[in-house]
Every structure is written in C-alpha cells, then in structure tokens.
Amino acid sequence: MTPRPSADAHLHPATDAQRALDRRAFDLLCLAVAAVLAAHVPHLPLWLSPALALVLAVRWAQRRWRGGRVPTLLKLPLVAALPLAILAAYGTPFGRAPGSALAVGMLVLKLLESERARDARSAIAFGSFVAMSALLFGQSLPMTVLVALALLPMLATLQALQPAAAMPRFAHAFARPALLLAASLPLALVAFLFVPRLSAPLWGAPGADQARTGISPRMAPGDFIDLLTDDRPALRVAFDGAPPPPAQRYFRGLVMWRFDGRAWTATDAAPSAAPEPLRPQAATVAYEVTLEPTGRHWLFALDTPLAPPADATMSAARELARARAIDAVLHYRVVSAPQRALAPTLGDAERRRGLQLPPGFDPRARELAEDWRRRYGGDAHAVAGAALALFHDGGFGYNLAAPPLGRDSVDDFLFGTKEGFCEHYASSFVFLMRAAGIPARVVTGYQGGYWNALGGYLLVRQSDAHAWAEVWLPGQGWTRYDPTAAVRPERVVLGAAAGAAGQGAWYQADWLQAARNRWDIVNRLWDRTVVGFDSLRQRGLLTPFGVERADWGALAAALAALSALVLSASLLLALAQRDRRDPLAAAQARLERRLARAGVARRPAEGPQHYFMRAARALPAQRAELHALGEAYLALRYACAAPADEPLRNYLIQVRRFRPRRVVQ
Amino acid sequence: MAVAALRSLLSQAYARAERRLPALTRLKAPEPLPIALHRRRIYIVPTRFGLGFGAILATMLLSALNYTNNAALLLTCLLAAAAFNSMLLAFRTLDGLSLQAVRPGHAFAGTPLPVDLGFTAGGRARAALRLDGAGDAQHFALDANASADVRIELPTETRGPLPLPRLRVSTTWPFGLFRAWSWLSPDTRALVYPRPEAHGPAAPGADSEGERAQGGAAGDALAGLREYRAGDPLKLVAWKASARHANLLVKEFEHPRDRDERRLDWHAIRGLSHEARIARLARWVLEAHAASARWTLVLPAETLGPDAGIGHYHRCLAALALLP
Structure with missing residues (x-):
C-alpha cells in the first residue's frame, strides 16, 4: 500500500522516449x-x-x-x-x-x-x-x-x-500481456471470420518461390527417395461411407507416357481430348479431399474419378488439374469408381504413345520382352503375368536404398542390381510391356494412407507416394498392374511404413509414427478450420442468417456489427466499477435508499442514530423493526473494528427483508 | 523551419479549438475538491508510437490477405485486438482516480513553489501515471486503495495569490499505444511571498548579537517563582522565599530574547517605491525570524504583532504578499 514515485522521474520529466532502457x-x-x-x-x-x-x-x-x-x-x-x-x-x-x-x-x-x-x-x-x-x-x-x-x-x-x-518478478511480467491476449480472442476471432478476403492477390505470385514438395511431372528411378522419407501430410480424405479396402487406395495423380531411356514424363499428353470412357463395375465412392498446398496444378483422386470437382478439369487419361497452382489448402469433392474398365477401344494416337520407347536403350530387356511376345502371342494378360512372376520369383528385393543405375537403367535393374522400390518396378514393367508390343503407361500418385479411426479420415503422407502401371487389355481397357505388390505385397496392403519395415531411421519408430498419426487429428482440424478458411467458405458464413453467398459489403456489415457487439461488451467491463465498499455500508446505503423512497431521506450531516430514530417516528408501524435495525447497525459499525460474521449476516438478511410501508399522512 | 511553422500552426489551431469547443473548455473552470475522474472527462488518442504500430498492423493485414495466409491473419487480428483492448486498460487506469487534496507550499517570488497533490487510487491499482503542470512533469503509480502525494513545482514571478495552473494527469499504460488524459483544475490558490531585497539597512531595534547574554544574567527582570525541578541550577533557588514554603522555589527570569523586540514599520521607510518597501519589510521579517526575535509589522491597513514564531512569520509574509 505504498506509493511508488519513480526515482528518476525528476531528472527526465518530459522525454519518455529518450529514457534509457532499464x-x-x-x-x-x-x-x-x-x-x-x-x-x-x-x-x-x-x-x-x-x-x-x-x-x-x-x-x-x-x-x-x-x-x-x-x-x-x-x-x-x-x-x-x-x-x-x-x-x-x-x-x-x-x-x-x-x-x-x-x-x-x-x-x-x-x-x-x-x-x-x-x-x-x-x-x-x-x-x-x-x-x-x-x-x-x-x-x-x-x-x-x-x-x-x-x-x-x-x-x-x-x-x-x-x-x-x-x-514485478520476471515471470509476472508476462501475466498481464497473457491475460490481455486471452481477453482479446473473441474480438480477434470476429475479425478473422469477417475480414473480407481478397479474391485475387494485390501483388506477387504467392507461393512462387516456395520450395516444391510432392510428386513432380517427371519420374526417374530413385527420384522418389526424398518423398518416401518425408512424413508431411499430402492429403486427407474423408469418405461419405466406409473407406475402401487398403488394396484399393490408389490416389491417381499423373499419367506418364513418354520415356527417354531414363525418366518418364507427363508432358506430351493431349490436353483437349475428352476423358476416356469409364464403366464402373462396382459401387462408387464419394469423398472429400483436403489437399496440402503443392505449388502445382494437378489434383489427386481415388482411382478412378468419374467427374472433375468444381474449378477443375479432367484430361483424357482422367487426370485432374486446376487452372491456378495450389498455394493454399484446397478442399474438393470427387466421386470415384474403384473398380472400373477404362477405354474399351484404343485410338491409333494413343496406341502409338502407349508403345513409344527410345531407340538404342536396354537391349537385354527388349530381348526378354521379344521372347515373351513369341511365347504368349498377343495375350497381354499372360505377358503381364510373366513380368510379375519375374519380379516375384527372380530374386528381386524392395529396398529404399537402391543402388544407382547406369545408362541402360532398365537392364541394370532387371539383370544387375535387382533392388529398388515402386519407381524401379513401375518403370521396368511398363518398359517390358511396351517392348512386348502391349500399350502401357506409368501412373504416379499416392497409395495407402493411415486410417485415423478417431477423426474418421484417411491421412496420406508424402511418404505414401507411389508409382504403378496401367496396361491396355483388349476388351477390358486400361487395367491397373502394381508390380511393387508382386515384390512386397505389404507395401500395398499395409502401407509405405510396412513396405519399408526395418529400413527406417530411429525417428520413424512405430510407436512414434502411431503418436504422430493421432496428433494429425489436431493438424487436420487446424487445416480445415483456420488454414483452409477461404473466401468461398467465408461467403457461406452468413447462410444460416438468410444471406446466400455474402458479398464484400455484407461481410463488412457483419464485421462491423459483431465487432460493435464485442466492443460494447468489453466497454461495459471496462466501465464497471467494482463496489469495494464493505457489505455493511452497502446494506446501509440500500436501506437508506428504501427509506428515502418512503419519505425519510437522511439529511446531510445526520448521524445514523438520529436518522434511525427519526425514521422510527415517521414510520410508526415499523417502529420496532427500525429500532432493532438501528441498534444492530450501531453495534456492528461502532462496537468493534471489524463486524463478526454471524451478526453481520443476520443484519444483511434483515435489511433485505425490510420493506418500508409508506404512511398516509 | 517547416516543422516549427507547422507546430506553431498546430498550437494556434489547438488554442482556437479550445476557445470554440465548449467540450474542451468545460474543464478549464476551476472546480472544488475532491475531483474524481470519470468517463466524461477522460480523453484518449493514440500516441505517435500507436499510430506507427497501427501502420505496421495494416501492413501485416494486407500481406496476410495478399498471401491468403490465414494463420498470419489470425495472428494480426489477435495483435490488433490486444492493441485495441489496451486502450480500455488505459482508460481504466484513469477512471475512478481522484484528486483529494492540494497542499500548496510556500515560496518567495522567483523561486519554484512546491505543490503537493494528494491522489487516491480507489479500488484498483494505477500503474504509470503522469502529472503535467506548468512545465513540470511527474511520474507516479498507486496501488489499489492507496494514496500518494505528488509534488510539482510551479514557477513564480510576482508576489500574490497564484491560481493553480490546469494540470493534466495522463497515462500510456500498458503498451504506450494510447494516451488517456484528463484535465484537473482545482480551485485552490497558492500564495507567493514577496521577493525580499538582497541588501539594505538593518531593521530598527535589531541589536548586535553580543548584547544578548544567556539566561540568569544580572539586570534581568524577575518574572516570578515556581517549584523546583530536578536539574535547576542552585544559584536560581530563591532561598528566602523557599524558607516560607514546604518546597524549594526557583526564580524565573524573563527570557532574554523577549527583550529583542523589533518594530517593522511601513511608514518608517521612506524614499522607496511601493514594491521596494515590501521587499525591505520582507527581508526584515526574514531576519527577525532568523534571529528568533519578537517583532511587530506595521502595515498601512493593519498591524501584526508583537509576536514571534513560525505562525507569525507566515502571517506577516502573507500580509505582505497580499498588499495591493
């Protein structure tokens, strides 16, 4: 209770800004x-x-x-x-x-x-x-x-x-700012919800220089290795019904046609052709995808999407893409047919593209394919079976630390190293098919994912990146073949972590992975509610109040109205004067107000004793009551330094019950 | 140059606004104590730092919107809301503060006059208050239910009553983004004593120091007898008188300085201007008080004394200060 005039105040009275930092x-x-x-x-x-x-x-x-x-x-x-x-x-x-x-x-x-x-x-x-x-x-x-x-x-x-x-003590210096920040949350949230978002950036291209992660439009054996060790989420999928079984969780990204002897690229796809016709062969699956920003144009969907989501287009090979690169978390809904037949007929241009191989590479693989073609004739299914059997029984292994490959990468892999992961297998498989005269193509995307039962969604990480093959079978159309599954079925059924079992670093231990998968619920919530709160969802905010697709003005009005509401609440709090008087004085003031309404106002400089006597005379009907009140008050106020609890409580109750009855004079 | 011109223009505009707008001049009228601050008399504007911070917040908002970065937007909104709420805290720091007492001190014209202002905090603590008045500024803080005296010093030039200047109590608590302030015009007046002259003749009746000897010297007038108290010197005992009493009696003499009585007469000073006469009398009063003498101050309209002591001293100086 001591005043604290500052010691140095007198030395620098008028120059707050010039004071030295303590x-x-x-x-x-x-x-x-x-x-x-x-x-x-x-x-x-x-x-x-x-x-x-x-x-x-x-x-x-x-x-x-x-x-x-x-x-x-x-x-x-x-x-x-x-x-x-x-x-x-x-x-x-x-x-x-x-x-x-x-x-x-x-x-x-x-x-x-x-x-x-x-x-x-x-x-x-x-x-x-x-x-x-x-x-x-x-x-x-x-x-x-x-x-x-x-x-x-x-x-x-x-x-x-x-x-x-x-x-104050060092830790106490944070108390008031923390309290103030906490008290500011309502206002901050109102502002966050209703500040009108820009429909187009004012300057710069957001995300232009952001490091690109995720699947690239070029695939060479060994390229995925950075991805396969990247635990960041790539997409999250919430299904309307039950999730499809693990073996069907193929998320299609890009279809790659062109092979240059080393890498597969998606660049020479015909852009404007109509999507390949599709015949669903079982129930379709509807779901919502939350895609982390990629900085790229294309979207991922469960194999195979029936139609593009809003704002996106679908290519001939049923790849989804958007006009603008994805720089923010994106939500979209797709319906897919997990079991389907694609393109029962194959055009000449597609056939040429599906058979393209660079001349002068990989002679031994071509020889092997020729051999298969002679043995099985035109039976594409049998040739593909032979290739899968080769991978399964030919001493091939699944290894994330695959040895590097030379100029004839397919030959090196098939007859030399025999160690690799999805890229190596998909690449060699498609090469063999094409060399055997069967149209085939590489598809990249994600496979597997972690089913978060608590959150009810499928979490797909970058490490779930996968490459597989599609082979055109007469009568059935493009059919999916996953050569990696021939080598290590766990990769497809149990996911990337199981596929790479025993090869992970210490920080990829199972229990840690499990903990991270659970923690992802919070991240997803954050992504959906805060990060993914875009102008589209903002416009939907006012729908419950009858405003469909609120425009800038409506949002600004809502912002102003709600801010005013929050502000007036805080103003009321700020203006509130806490009544620090003791309960006895408060009760006495109340009693005096009531008596004043009954015509007995306390005069200035009138003592309580005299006042009570005067009140008793003025209200003879309640004389006894007023006498008792007066005596109790005098005893409580003047008999001791601090009134005892019990009599004080009794007095307060008496005062609360006391109602003066106005006398008719 | 330009800045100075702008500043003078601003102060002119401000003075004009104060003349024209009753809301600003309303609180210039002196008012009786105690003065409690409430919402109708507390003003708030952003400080210069607050304006700069606002500009930074606007930049943050724009870039968060431009990069469609919702986390950054949320953070910006949070910081802005905290900044805004700090304004309410600034208001609360002043709301309910009251000025209970003003105790002006004494000063001679030309020396600063200290004024003690007694503030009480009311129910809540008041951190970082600032009081400005007449070029002086004081920082102070109050705990809840505490009170404190804040001393400011007013410059003085001439003798006479000095109305307290309009005081400003302000705060930039907690973050320095907003300044809340209120004007205080207590109707208290201070009194400035006349400036005593530096040199001049001694007052009539002021003796040389040596003549005043210690008590009990020969020739002192006997004032009376009283009972013996332990420690009285034996030579003061009135033996003859004591023989007729049960107790010892002791002689009491009139105190020596009581004899040193000065008459400080307005009419005795000639050949000086009005103010110079006042200055001389002020010096004489000062000297008489310093010498612990008794003095009588004779002024055209009244006569003070004979008396001595600090009360008489202040009465005399006040009378001199209030001379027409």
Whole structure:
C-alpha cells in the first residue's frame, strides 16, 4: 500500500522516449527478438541462425555485465555484411525467403543500437511484422502457436517501457500481456471470420518461390527417395461411407507416357481430348479431399474419378488439374469408381504413345520382352503375368536404398542390381510391356494412407507416394498392374511404413509414427478450420442468417456489427466499477435508499442514530423493526473494528427483508 | 523551419479549438475538491508510437490477405485486438482516480513553489501515471486503495495569490499505444511571498548579537517563582522565599530574547517605491525570524504583532504578499 514515485522521474520529466532502457526491458526485448528468430529458423540458411543467435547472446551479455554502447566500428561492418551474406546465400535480394532473412537479421542487429525506450519500441513494432512473416513459410499449428507465444515477450517489453511501472518478478511480467491476449480472442476471432478476403492477390505470385514438395511431372528411378522419407501430410480424405479396402487406395495423380531411356514424363499428353470412357463395375465412392498446398496444378483422386470437382478439369487419361497452382489448402469433392474398365477401344494416337520407347536403350530387356511376345502371342494378360512372376520369383528385393543405375537403367535393374522400390518396378514393367508390343503407361500418385479411426479420415503422407502401371487389355481397357505388390505385397496392403519395415531411421519408430498419426487429428482440424478458411467458405458464413453467398459489403456489415457487439461488451467491463465498499455500508446505503423512497431521506450531516430514530417516528408501524435495525447497525459499525460474521449476516438478511410501508399522512 | 511553422500552426489551431469547443473548455473552470475522474472527462488518442504500430498492423493485414495466409491473419487480428483492448486498460487506469487534496507550499517570488497533490487510487491499482503542470512533469503509480502525494513545482514571478495552473494527469499504460488524459483544475490558490531585497539597512531595534547574554544574567527582570525541578541550577533557588514554603522555589527570569523586540514599520521607510518597501519589510521579517526575535509589522491597513514564531512569520509574509 505504498506509493511508488519513480526515482528518476525528476531528472527526465518530459522525454519518455529518450529514457534509457532499464535491464528488465532490455532482457525482455532480447527474449522477444530470440523468439522471432526461433520462428524463422526452419527456413533460414543453416549458418545464419547460429550467427544471429551469437550476435544476440553477445549483445545481451555485453549490456548486462559491461554496459555501454556498441562501438560504431563494430556495428557498421555487421550491418554491411548482412545483406552481402544474404545475397551470397540466396543469389537474389528479392523474394520471400531472402527478404525475411534480411528482416530477421536487421531485427537482431537493431539490438546493437537499442539504448533508449524509443529504440525498443521501434524494434518491437518491426519485430511483430517479422514474426508474422515467419508464417508465410508454413502455417502449421505448432508454428502459429510459436509465433503467438512470441507476442508475449513483445507486449511485456512494451509494458516494461512504461515510466514508473512497478517491476514485478520476471515471470509476472508476462501475466498481464497473457491475460490481455486471452481477453482479446473473441474480438480477434470476429475479425478473422469477417475480414473480407481478397479474391485475387494485390501483388506477387504467392507461393512462387516456395520450395516444391510432392510428386513432380517427371519420374526417374530413385527420384522418389526424398518423398518416401518425408512424413508431411499430402492429403486427407474423408469418405461419405466406409473407406475402401487398403488394396484399393490408389490416389491417381499423373499419367506418364513418354520415356527417354531414363525418366518418364507427363508432358506430351493431349490436353483437349475428352476423358476416356469409364464403366464402373462396382459401387462408387464419394469423398472429400483436403489437399496440402503443392505449388502445382494437378489434383489427386481415388482411382478412378468419374467427374472433375468444381474449378477443375479432367484430361483424357482422367487426370485432374486446376487452372491456378495450389498455394493454399484446397478442399474438393470427387466421386470415384474403384473398380472400373477404362477405354474399351484404343485410338491409333494413343496406341502409338502407349508403345513409344527410345531407340538404342536396354537391349537385354527388349530381348526378354521379344521372347515373351513369341511365347504368349498377343495375350497381354499372360505377358503381364510373366513380368510379375519375374519380379516375384527372380530374386528381386524392395529396398529404399537402391543402388544407382547406369545408362541402360532398365537392364541394370532387371539383370544387375535387382533392388529398388515402386519407381524401379513401375518403370521396368511398363518398359517390358511396351517392348512386348502391349500399350502401357506409368501412373504416379499416392497409395495407402493411415486410417485415423478417431477423426474418421484417411491421412496420406508424402511418404505414401507411389508409382504403378496401367496396361491396355483388349476388351477390358486400361487395367491397373502394381508390380511393387508382386515384390512386397505389404507395401500395398499395409502401407509405405510396412513396405519399408526395418529400413527406417530411429525417428520413424512405430510407436512414434502411431503418436504422430493421432496428433494429425489436431493438424487436420487446424487445416480445415483456420488454414483452409477461404473466401468461398467465408461467403457461406452468413447462410444460416438468410444471406446466400455474402458479398464484400455484407461481410463488412457483419464485421462491423459483431465487432460493435464485442466492443460494447468489453466497454461495459471496462466501465464497471467494482463496489469495494464493505457489505455493511452497502446494506446501509440500500436501506437508506428504501427509506428515502418512503419519505425519510437522511439529511446531510445526520448521524445514523438520529436518522434511525427519526425514521422510527415517521414510520410508526415499523417502529420496532427500525429500532432493532438501528441498534444492530450501531453495534456492528461502532462496537468493534471489524463486524463478526454471524451478526453481520443476520443484519444483511434483515435489511433485505425490510420493506418500508409508506404512511398516509 | 517547416516543422516549427507547422507546430506553431498546430498550437494556434489547438488554442482556437479550445476557445470554440465548449467540450474542451468545460474543464478549464476551476472546480472544488475532491475531483474524481470519470468517463466524461477522460480523453484518449493514440500516441505517435500507436499510430506507427497501427501502420505496421495494416501492413501485416494486407500481406496476410495478399498471401491468403490465414494463420498470419489470425495472428494480426489477435495483435490488433490486444492493441485495441489496451486502450480500455488505459482508460481504466484513469477512471475512478481522484484528486483529494492540494497542499500548496510556500515560496518567495522567483523561486519554484512546491505543490503537493494528494491522489487516491480507489479500488484498483494505477500503474504509470503522469502529472503535467506548468512545465513540470511527474511520474507516479498507486496501488489499489492507496494514496500518494505528488509534488510539482510551479514557477513564480510576482508576489500574490497564484491560481493553480490546469494540470493534466495522463497515462500510456500498458503498451504506450494510447494516451488517456484528463484535465484537473482545482480551485485552490497558492500564495507567493514577496521577493525580499538582497541588501539594505538593518531593521530598527535589531541589536548586535553580543548584547544578548544567556539566561540568569544580572539586570534581568524577575518574572516570578515556581517549584523546583530536578536539574535547576542552585544559584536560581530563591532561598528566602523557599524558607516560607514546604518546597524549594526557583526564580524565573524573563527570557532574554523577549527583550529583542523589533518594530517593522511601513511608514518608517521612506524614499522607496511601493514594491521596494515590501521587499525591505520582507527581508526584515526574514531576519527577525532568523534571529528568533519578537517583532511587530506595521502595515498601512493593519498591524501584526508583537509576536514571534513560525505562525507569525507566515502571517506577516502573507500580509505582505497580499498588499495591493
């Protein structure tokens, strides 16, 4: 209960901004900058984050134990070296990655010259922008939480900059900012829901320089190896009914026709042809896919989609694609036929494309295929069976660490290494088919996935990337063959993790994998509710209130109305004066108000004893009651320092029950 | 140059607005104590840092929307909401604060006059308050239910009553984004004593120091007898009188400085201007008080004393200060 006039207030009365930073404020500032730096670590060059962390730590220690300014001779080279180093690391000063690396660097270097309150304030303002920019590199839930936590030391710093503020213990400095942030959540959510989204970006091409992950339009044996060790989610699928059995979980991405001796590419597909006709042979499956951003145009759907989703097109080989690259989480609905027959007739152009092989490669494989063609004649099914039998019985193994292949990659694989994964098998299988005169093509996509029973959805990871083959059989059309299944059936039935059993690193242990799969529910929720909240879903927000497809104006009106509601609630809270009077005084005030309505108002400077007597005279019908009340009040108020609990409670009840009866005079 | 011109233009516009807008001038009228702050007299505007922070928030909003990055948008909304709510906290810091007492000190014209302002916090703690008045600024903080005296110093130039300037109590708590303030115009007046002259003749009746000897010296007038108290010197015992009493009696003399009586007469000073006379009398009062003398101050309209002590001293200086 002691006042705290600040000691130095008199020395610098009028210049708040010029006040030197005290130790607490500087500590908090360093913590805030460190948190921002931590949020940026995942995308910074490997050498940059330790270097910046070192600068931060040295500066903190220097100001704490030695004090004083950092000499300009030390500052200038650092400030000059930062842009040069970033230019050297990225090759260009433009773009999101070098830009934010530069911003983080500048923020850390700003500490070197932070000596006054004003410096700290500008560092915090800039720092909040830099913290937000970390989310441009990934908006996962943990990252968002990390950045939100970075707001705490920032706000605590601003609070510590206040003159004459009491200096609480270090941990307590965060209490008020945390409370304020929590109290701000309703307003923040209203704003988040109703701030009208832009229909087209104002500048730049979002995601243009984002690192591309996922399946590429080119497939060569060994290319998938980065994908197969990538545990990030690729897509999540929620089925309307029961999920299809594992052996049918083929998610079709790209169809690859062209082989150049090494790699398969999807580039020379005929774009404008009508989709191959399709005959479903069993019940269809309807489902919703949530696709993580890929930076590419194509979509994935369960083999084989019947029609493209809204905003997408379907190619002749039933690949789905969108006009704009997928830079944000995308939801779409598809209906697929897991068991079907594709294209019962084959055009000449398709046949040529399905038989294309580069001349002068892989002589031994061609010889083997010729041999099969002679033996089985035109029976495509028998030839394919021979190839699968070769993989199954010919000493082939499934190995993620496949040895490299030479110029004749198919020959090397079939007769040399005999070790590989889906790409090797799909590539060799299609090569053999084509060499035997049977039209065939490679399909890439995902296979398998983890069925999350709790969330009721199928989680497909990048590591579920898969390649298989389609062979054209007369009368049946394009038919799926998965040569990998011939080598290791578990890969198809149990998924990628089982396929690679025993080959994973320690961090891919089973129990860890299981835990991560469960944790994915939270990620999915985050993706669906926050990250995937796009303008389309925003427009649907007002549907329950009778506004179909709300436009900009309606959203702005809703934003204004709801914000006003939340704001008036907080204003009421702010205006609320807590009644700190003791209950006795409050009860007495109430009694006096009631008596005043009955015509007996307490006069100024009238003591309670006299007042009660006067009231008893004025209301003779309640004389006894008023006498008792007066005596009880006097005893409680004046007989002891603090009234005892029991009599006080009795008195309060008496007052509550007392109703003055107006006398007719 | 341009900045100075702009600033003077701004202050002109502000003065004009204060003249024209009753809402701004309403609180210029002095009001009686206690003054409690409430929502009708608390104003809030963003600080310069708050405006800059708002610009940063707008940039964050725009880039989050441009990159259709909902996590960034959520974060921006959260920060903006927190910034907005900090305005309510700033308001709450002032709401309910009250100025209970104003205790002006004493000062001679030309020296700063200290004024103690007694604030009480009411039910909630008040962190980081700032009081501005007449070029002086003080930072202070109050715990819940606590009260504190804040001292500001007013510059003085001339003697006489000094109305308290309009005081501003303000806060930028908690983040420095908004400044909430309120004007206080307590109807209390301070009194500035006249500036005493630096040199001049001594007051009539002011003796040299040596003449005033210690008590009990020969020639002192006997004032009376009283009962003996332990520690009285034996030579003061009135033996003859004590013989007729049960107890010892002790002689009491009039205190020596009581004899040093000065008459500080307005009419005795000639050949000086009105203010110079006041300045001389002020110096004489000062000297008489410093010498622990008794003095009588004779002014055209009244006569004060003879008396001594701090009360008499302040009465005399106040009378001098209030002379026409």
